[in-house]
Amino acid sequence: VRGRVLADGVADGFALVLEEPLSFWGGIDPATGLIIDARHPQLGVAVTGRVLVMPSVRGSSSSSSVLAEGARAKTAPAAILLGEPDLILSVGAAVAEELYGRRIPILVLSADDLSRISEGVWVRVSGAEVSV
């Protein structure tokens, strides 16, 4: 399938489908890559190297920093697939590329395409192309 590119790049990894929206700040510890939101059903799961599938976003404007710090510390997801555009994460990815040369592709997919990606499948992202 094809998506709208918010941050360009090539990446692959196992899909991690979020069961509920997650704020990167207050939700992921960039030192470890683990989900720390005590109210999130996937508390304790690692996002590192996964293709993170986020049907909707929420929360803090510090999430740009948390994504860039994750890229620096090599704990960030490999790629992020969103259900709606998100400026805060897109700018985090742009800064990670600018400072460290590390690309975290971010794409927006239609709700239908997003729902066809199931937990744990291998996903490859290249430009606007997403293959499962």
Place this chain on the structure above:
Amino acid sequence: MRLVVRAAEVLAADRLIPITRVHVDSCLYHGEATIDFVERLVEGGARVGVPTTLNVGALDLLHPELWHGDPIGAERGRLLMERYRALGCEPTYTCAPYQLPFARPAFGEQVAWAESNAIVFCNSVLGARTERYGDFTDIACAITGRVPDAGLHRSDARRAVLVLRLAADVPRALLDDDALYPVLGIVLGRRAGSRVAVIDGLPAKVSEERLKAIGAAAASSGAVAMFHAVGSTPEAPTLADALQGGEAEDTEVIGLAELRAARDELTTAAGAAPVGMPIGAVSLGTPHASLAEIWAVERELAGDRPAKGIELLVSTGRHILAEAEEEGLAGRLRAQGVELLVDTCSYIAPVLRPSRLPVMTDSGKWAYYAPGNIGVEVVFGSLRECVRSAVAGRVWRDADVWGSA
């Protein structure tokens, strides 16, 4: 400028528009990436082009002795706060810039604000216009003085698409109590996601403190950047105004049962009815307390002090603290055993004394984030319940407010 153009691409804007002021969230340390970024700006000789206020940082620069954590963390946090000042930002270090007369935009003013609670307040309560900006974008907008002409900068995006109507079973006493508003915000965030909603059924002219509590909680449980409250917020004198004369996409009802459930979920400690449970601390002032809220702490203390070993901490901005000092209020509260924290917040900085006992708070946002951020159990209650619980050393509940269960 590259970041601002990137933002315009993400928001699908075809031009940039000028802004008059910026609130920057990037000064809170989240690791070395945040320092690497600002150093790049400082080396390039960047300066802000419009008046710019700063959000909270990692520590209280005026009372550094309150820091109980690792000294290297304090040093890196301080460095980041100072670097943003070197770019020409005002050292306000508050998450409630709207409480500062010199930083408060007028109705209709185009600005770029970061910090989720400030964004909601700016759009909803002041009627000034900002998109949901985050770290890095905020300072990029401050340097360029430009934002993408998109989203909530434009009138059509400010129209409510969801009507949330309070049900008739919500008791009058609850509508008149502080405890309702953060809980209502949590429900709003869950129901609205990133949509603009209008709340119908609140009393007219809800106070700024209560609207602040709604917005901060809604931006924690959802991605809310703007809401309307009929009769209280400036773009919603009537329901029809909030809808800009159109039809809502959805109309939903919020009843007492849902509010009670949301209230109970804010408490993580020992089930939902922790009356009488011992607590270790009380944290108030998230977002930063207004002067009226600090007065309320004194009023509820009514001459008492926190019980032995119980920490009662109020976070506020340094400018509000200066006013409280001038009025003698701050000195009296300290003499009664209250700690006043500025420039930061007790869920991002290691300032609460280590304890295994739960912390009580009147903030939906604090209750939402503190368990993950600083590893504490939380009990949620109104400001009155919090202060009286601090005095008792145990959770005290105002039984009448939520109606008989």
